[in-house]
Amino acid sequence: MAQQLQPLTIAAPGFAGINTQDSPIGLDPSFASIADNCVIDQLGRVGARKGYETVTTNGSSVLGTSKGIEAIHEFIEYDGTVTVFSAGNNKIFTGTTTLTDVTPSGTTITANNWKIVSLADNLFFYQRGHKPLLYDGSALTEAEDASNASGTQPQGNEVLAAFGRLWVADLTGNKHTIYFSDLLHGRKWSGGSSGSLDVTNVWPAGYDEITSIASHNDFLIIFGKRSILVYSGASTPASMVLADTIVGVGCIARDSVKNTGVDLIFLSEDGVRSFQRVVQEKSMPMRDISKNVRSDITYLARLQTLPIKAHYSADEAFYLLSFETSEIVYCFDMRSALQDGSHRVTTWSVINPLCFALTASGDTYIGKSTGIVKYEGYLDNTEKFQMRYFSNPMDFGNTSNLKFLKKFNLTIIGGQNTETALNWGYDYLSDYSKQSFTFGTSNIAEYGISEYNEEGEYSSSIVIQTPKVNGSGSGSVVTFGIEAQINNAAFSIQKIDILALLGRLI
Amino acid sequence: MADGGFLTDLLNLGSNYYTQQQGISDTLDIGRGALGAATEMGTTAVGTSAFKPFTVTTGTGSTTTDATGGFNLGLTPQQLERQKALQTQANTLFGGVTGDVSQASSDLYNQIRGLQLPEEQRRQQMLNQQLQAQGRGGLRTAQYGGTPEQFALSKAQEEAKNAAAYQARTQALGEQQQQLGLGAGLLGQSYIPQQQQLAALSAGTNLANIANVGGRTGAQLQTQAGLSGLEALLQAQQQAGALRQGRDQDLVSLLLGSGSGINATGGLLTGGGDSSTNSNPFTNDSWLDQLYDTPDWLSSLDDIFSSSGGGLFGLLSSLFGGNEEEEEDEDDENEEGET
Numbered sequence: 001m002a003q004q005l006q007p008l009t010i011a012a013p014g015f016a017g018i019n020t021q022d023s024p025i026g027l028d029p030s031f032a033s034i035a036d037n038c039v040i041d042q043l044g045r046v047g048a049r050k051g052y053e054t055v056t057t058n059g060s061s062v063l064g065t066s067k068g069i070e071a072i073h074e075f076i077e078y079d080g081t082v083t084v085f086s087a088g089n090n091k092i093f094t095g096t097t098t099l100t101d102v103t104p105s106g107t108t109i110t111a112n113n114w115k116i117v118s119l120a121d122n123l124f125f126y127q128r129g130h131k132p133l134l135y136d137g138s139a140l141t142e143a144e145d146a147s148n149a150s151g152t153q154p155q156g157n158e159v160l161a162a163f164g165r166l167w168v169a170d171l172t173g174n175k176h177t178i179y180f181s182d183l184l185h186g187r188k189w190s191g192g193s194s195g196s197l198d199v200t201n202v203w204p205a206g207y208d209e210i211t212s213i214a215s216h217n218d219f220l221i222i223f224g225k226r227s228i229l230v231y232s233g234a235s236t237p238a239s240m241v242l243a244d245t246i247v248g249v250g251c252i253a254r255d256s257v258k259n260t261g262v263d264l265i266f267l268s269e270d271g272v273r274s275f276q277r278v279v280q281e282k283s284m285p286m287r288d289i290s291k292n293v294r295s296d297i298t299y300l301a302r303l304q305t306l307p308i309k310a311h312y313s314a315d316e317a318f319y320l321l322s323f324e325t326s327e328i329v330y331c332f333d334m335r336s337a338l339q340d341g342s343h344r345v346t347t348w349s350v351i352n353p354l355c356f357a358l359t360a361s362g363d364t365y366i367g368k369s370t371g372i373v374k375y376e377g378y379l380d381n382t383e384k385f386q387m388r389y390f391s392n393p394m395d396f397g398n399t400s401n402l403k404f405l406k407k408f409n410l411t412i413i414g415g416q417n418t419e420t421a422l423n424w425g426y427d428y429l430s431d432y433s434k435q436s437f438t439f440g441t442s443n444i445a446e447y448g449i450s451e452y453n454e455e456g457e458y459s460s461s462i463v464i465q466t467p468k469v470n471g472s473g474s475g476s477v478v479t480f481g482i483e484a485q486i487n488n489a490a491f492s493i494q495k496i497d498i499l500a501l502l503g504r505l506i
Numbered sequence: 507m508a509d510g511g512f513l514t515d516l517l518n519l520g521s522n523y524y525t526q527q528q529g530i531s532d533t534l535d536i537g538r539g540a541l542g543a544a545t546e547m548g549t550t551a552v553g554t555s556a557f558k559p560f561t562v563t564t565g566t567g568s569t570t571t572d573a574t575g576g577f578n579l580g581l582t583p584q585q586l587e588r589q590k591a592l593q594t595q596a597n598t599l600f601g602g603v604t605g606d607v608s609q610a611s612s613d614l615y616n617q618i619r620g621l622q623l624p625e626e627q628r629r630q631q632m633l634n635q636q637l638q639a640q641g642r643g644g645l646r647t648a649q650y651g652g653t654p655e656q657f658a659l660s661k662a663q664e665e666a667k668n669a670a671a672y673q674a675r676t677q678a679l680g681e682q683q684q685q686l687g688l689g690a691g692l693l694g695q696s697y698i699p700q701q702q703q704l705a706a707l708s709a710g711t712n713l714a715n716i717a718n719v720g721g722r723t724g725a726q727l728q729t730q731a732g733l734s735g736l737e738a739l740l741q742a743q744q745q746a747g748a749l750r751q752g753r754d755q756d757l758v759s760l761l762l763g764s765g766s767g768i769n770a771t772g773g774l775l776t777g778g779g780d781s782s783t784n785s786n787p788f789t790n791d792s793w794l795d796q797l798y799d800t801p802d803w804l805s806s807l808d809d810i811f812s813s814s815g816g817g818l819f820g821l822l823s824s825l826f827g828g829n830e831e832e833e834e835d836e837d838d839e840n841e842e843g844e845t
Binding site for chain 1: 638639640641642643644645646647648649650653654
């Protein structure tokens with residue numbers, strides 16, 4: 001007597017992101033083992049990331065053989081003038097489409113790891129071993145040459161504009177002192193309310209080195225590599241007080257620190273961490289955002305010889321952490337945390353960003369070898385890119401029976417003209433059985449766009465693909481995945497229904 | 507008679523001159539006598555009222571006076587030793603007064619700071635601990651140098667130093683003032699025995715005055731009595747001189763007559779009586795001469811009249827030439843007046 005097929009429905013597979021930390025057996029099917037070039041979309045599904053479009057047209061001429069654009073910052077002046085500054089090829093540029101070299105004459109620049117902040121209608125550029133640069137709305141100069149400049153301009157690698165002044169740390173030969181400028185005068189480092197804070201003897205667990213500074217929840221947060229100092233009252237530096245210390249957790253990458261508005265995210269030796277917003281309480285509980293990929297993160301972090309960059313986009317609701325040396329980006333969904341406090345994480349490959357920048361309009365600029373590119377569309381420049389999703393090995397709650405996968409019913413959102421391959425395999429092996437298919441073309445209704453005398457686009461606003469694939473083979477645990485060549489169309493995995501036949505006990 | 511009247515007038519003139527000359531001589535003699543007596547009385551009074559040195563002896567020493575009015579305050583060896591000791595102590599104190607006030611201030615300042623430092627160190631340690639606990643030990647600001655608390659503490663310390671410096675200065679000056687007072691007191695004390703000696707000298711002087719007043723009063727009384735006697739002697743000699751002049755005039759009148767004209771009366775030698783009996787009763791060594799002590803010229807007047815011619819000229823010569831001794835006296839008088 002033939003057995004009845006068992007329907008195994010996996011709704012929103014992988015929406016919990018990658019999990020490489022827990023035993024795959026018994027894992028919630030919402031976790032994925034691979035989610036490359038994926039994001040968690042607004043509906044909580046695993047979907048393809050966006051691609052990028054090249055903005056710069058003269059990148060090759062101004063960047064030469066350099067790595068490319070390694071720092072980008074959008075500066076908005078009090079009068080509303082918007083200027084995008086970028087750094088690459090040991091030069092400073094303005095503009096996005098056409099990069100204009102505005103490097104101050106006579107200034108020697110040997111690196112492009114600038115950190116750029118604005119304060120009081122001025123834009124400041126800092127990196128270790130370099131004279132700070134200042135743009136006051138008219139020209140980019142060395143800060144010490146600017147009018148009203150005073151004192152020794154600290155050549156720090158880290159700068160923070162907060163509490164009405166600049167805070168600079170991580171100088172060559174001095175990684176234990178924070179210098180703060182006069183109030184609202186980022187170029188004045190003597191007199192007024194300027195000063196410094198030597199935290200050599202403040203570290204709670206022995207000497208540490210300042211890697212980054214941040215402000216959050218009215219606290220000044222000083223990151224060491226293994227410790228964190230939290231100061232209150234930094235609005236009046238002379239009377240600021242150590243409010244809290246965190247031992248064993250620090251920040252290992254200057255540019256990994258990002259404010260999300262309600263949280264502060266940074267990369268520590270053991271993964272991506274965050275302070276939860278605390279309004280009333282003085283304690284600063286911490287969350288381990290990258291808990292599900294902790295080993296991967298820590299391993300990669302140690303491999304990095306090039307700067308680690310990060311980016312937070314409220315519009316995209318992600319926190320990107322780029323390991324340039326390893327050419328991989330981890331994307332953390334910041335919409336909500338999982339029950340254990342971790343965030344859904346996916347990875348990006350191929351894109352290889354050198355830096356990120358968020359504009360006031362919500363756009364994400366990415367620095368690449370070709371110049372400035374914009375995170376949008378579903379092509380990497382003009383190229384298709386591959387999105388991969390693979391589940392963890394699943395036994396569907398029945399560890400002792402053979403499973404015969406008979407049929408896959410996929411529900412894909414988007415995916416027009418996308419070459420897709422469904423992969424499945426058994427018993428932890430990677431020799432997947434594959435079934436490829438290509439979704440057809442379908443136009444999406446474009447609301448608000450009049451297209452009289454054009455081909456009518458009166459279809460649904462959402463393209464839903466429901467391919468059906470016959471399975472084969474058997475095993476006790478099942479792994480399946482989808483590989484899609486993203487071709488200028490969104491691609492989200494809504495649901496996978498598997499019809500399986502349970503076999504004998506093994 | 508005409509010749510006899512002229513001679514009589516001439517004799518009268520001479521007799522008058524003579525008696526007046528005798529009066530002058532007597533008056534000069536009286537003055538000389540009074541001068542000598544007065545000089546002798548002054549000398550006696552000076553000798554009687556002269557200061558007689560005396561000595562006052564007390565428990566602190568003996569004070570001796572000398573004839574010139576000076577005195578010597580002599581202290582006993584014990585008092586001298588005590589005085590020297592007090593003055594030595596006073597000198598020591600005065601040395602402090604004139605000493606370097608800056609050094610004294612510095613010493614006092616160090617003492618005051620020595621008292622303040624432990625508390626300041628405790629506060630500094632507390633602040634350091636507080637700043638360390640607050641993670642602010644390494645805070646340096648352009649406003650305060652360090653933290654506001656460090657600035658406040660440093661300010662308080664500096665103010666304490668200033669106050670200590672001011673206090674030390676004031677105290678040093680006060681101590682100098684005190685040393686000056688003590689030195690002056692000791693110095694004053696060292697002279698107390700001499701003051702006591704002076705007081706005793708004053709008391710002794712009063713006692714000496716009692717003895718001296720008697721002598722001075724005696725000398726004064728003696729002088730007053732001598733002056734009274736001298737005045738009485740002068741008056742008596744003046745009266746005696748007047749009487750002598752009257753007597754001589756009477757004798758002249760008796761011998762030469764008096765009056766003129768119808769009132770003319772002849773004398774014994776000018777025919778006023780019996781010519782046989784016209785002789786001088788005042789001849790030398792006659793009993794009248796011895797009784798009246800008549801002048802020589804008068805007692806020899808009889809010889810003049812008895813030898814006519816030459817006798818008259820001798821008489822005139824006697825009258826106008828005068829006695830050589832008297833002329834010498836007059837010359838002496840003139841010389842003294844000129845001198």
